[in-house]
Amino acid sequence: MKNNFLIEESPLIEEISDRYTALRNKGKGREKSIEIVREEFHNEFSDVDDGPYAEVALALSLCKKDELTQKEKDNAIHAANHLKERAAEENDPFRQSEYDGLFRYFSEKSIGAEAIYRMRKTYDPGWNIGDTFIHPFSQLAVEKTGLPGWYIVIRKVGEYVNTESRHKQLVYITICPPDKIPKNDEELRALGFLRMMDHTYAWDYLGQLDFKNKKDEERWELQKIGCFPNAGCPDDATIENPFVSMPIFSGVEKNGMLTYEYQVCRLIKSRGIHFGTADN
Numbered sequence: 001m002k003n004n005f006l007i008e009e010s011p012l013i014e015e016i017s018d019r020y021t022a023l024r025n026k027g028k029g030r031e032k033s034i035e036i037v038r039e040e041f042h043n044e045f046s047d048v049d050d051g052p053y054a055e056v057a058l059a060l061s062l063c064k065k066d067e068l069t070q071k072e073k074d075n076a077i078h079a080a081n082h083l084k085e086r087a088a089e090e091n092d093p094f095r096q097s098e099y100d101g102l103f104r105y106f107s108e109k110s111i112g113a114e115a116i117y118r119m120r121k122t123y124d125p126g127w128n129i130g131d132t133f134i135h136p137f138s139q140l141a142v143e144k145t146g147l148p149g150w151y152i153v154i155r156k157v158g159e160y161v162n163t164e165s166r167h168k169q170l171v172y173i174t175i176c177p178p179d180k181i182p183k184n185d186e187e188l189r190a191l192g193f194l195r196m197m198d199h200t201y202a203w204d205y206l207g208q209l210d211f212k213n214k215k216d217e218e219r220w221e222l223q224k225i226g227c228f229p230n231a232g233c234p235d236d237a238t239i240e241n242p243f244v245s246m247p248i249f250s251g252v253e254k255n256g257m258l259t260y261e262y263q264v265c266r267l268i269k270s271r272g273i274h275f276g277t278a279d280n
Contacts, residue, residue, distance in 0.1 A: 065115035130229030195271035
């Protein structure tokens with residue numbers, strides 16, 4: 001069934017579908033995945049306005065591989081009928097027609113056995129919170145920054161696994177001269193934090209790295225210098241959402257500069273380093 005109309009009606013359609021699929025790809029069974037989705041989206045399922053969309057989203061997730069259960073089918077039929085009636089009360093014939101089609105879709109949909117999801121193998125570099133790495137500016141980067149001999153410094157401060165089961169490394173980034181390579185938390189904190197995105201009265205500082213495999217990680221040419229989990233965080237940071245943190249890209253630019261080197265050079269010029277810190 002095409003979901004374009006529903007996606008425009010509510011973001012829950014994609015959010016719940018992505019979460020269910022991610023759980024199945026990680027090896028969770030159908031019933032366990034349903035249980036987790038209902039727990040994680042408890043407020044949405046309980047909400048008068050969002051609840052019907054959540055029920056529809058979960059049922060559609062199961063329909064992707066024809067593994068709809070009787071319970072979820074009944075819930076979806078009730079939800080679709082509720083949405084249809086609500087559209088009628090609002091005198092919206094188009095939405096009423098769409099929800100009537102959704103009602104008929106679920107009414108006619110067969111119950112299915114639990115489908116097979118093959119677990120996706122994704123690469124995890126095994127970094128710990130606080131692991132810190134350096135990379136020397138290339139000559140091309142030096143030409144852009146005027147900082148010969150300086151290093152990019154990357155510290156892991158968190159992680160998450162996205163809907164495709166890929167491990168995202170959340171990091172703070174800064175730079176340092178060759179005689180200031182940090183040896184402890186205090187020295188790293190003193191180097192400040194590279195600003196990522198401006199929010200008028202506050203800043204985002206989180207970057208996210210995504211390594212496809214070991215070879216991809218090696219392309220970054222990073223040298224580990226220690227683990228500094230207590231180096232603090234910027235004192236003017238927003239309440240940062242890891243899911244929308246700045247992607248830091250691998251790859252090579254046309255001029256031969258590593259892509260993340262180019263990003264850091266651009267951010268230094270446009271955003272700068274902030275030296276105000278707060279304890280974690």
